[in-house]
Amino acid sequence: MKRAIIFFILLVAVTAGAGLQKAAAQCAMCTISAEQGTQNGNTQAVGLNTGVLYLMAIPYLMIAAIGFLWYKRYRRSQASLRS
Numbered sequence: 001m002k003r004a005i006i007f008f009i010l011l012v013a014v015t016a017g018a019g020l021q022k023a024a025a026q027c028a029m030c031t032i033s034a035e036q037g038t039q040n041g042n043t044q045a046v047g048l049n050t051g052v053l054y055l056m057a058i059p060y061l062m063i064a065a066i067g068f069l070w071y072k073r074y075r076r077s078q079a080s081l082r083s
Contacts, residue, residue: 030048 033048
């Protein structure tokens with residue numbers, strides 16, 4: 001059991017360390033792209049913002065759908081226990 005916990009902590013640390021470098025690079029690239037797009041009169045920043053909002057909304061919608069289905073099944077099981 002100790003080995004599994006140590007392996008999991010090590011895996012999370014390595015994954016988090018690798019992800020930070022990529023995330024920082026992407027953030028800087030997106031910032032530069034948005035700044036240059038608005039300075040030149042292009043509408044790239046609008047598309048970039050729309051894409052970010054779209055990517056942000058999908059996980060929340062999935063969690064809401066799973067929660068709704070879970071709630072419905074819970075209510076159905078409670079109703080069958082009362083009968």
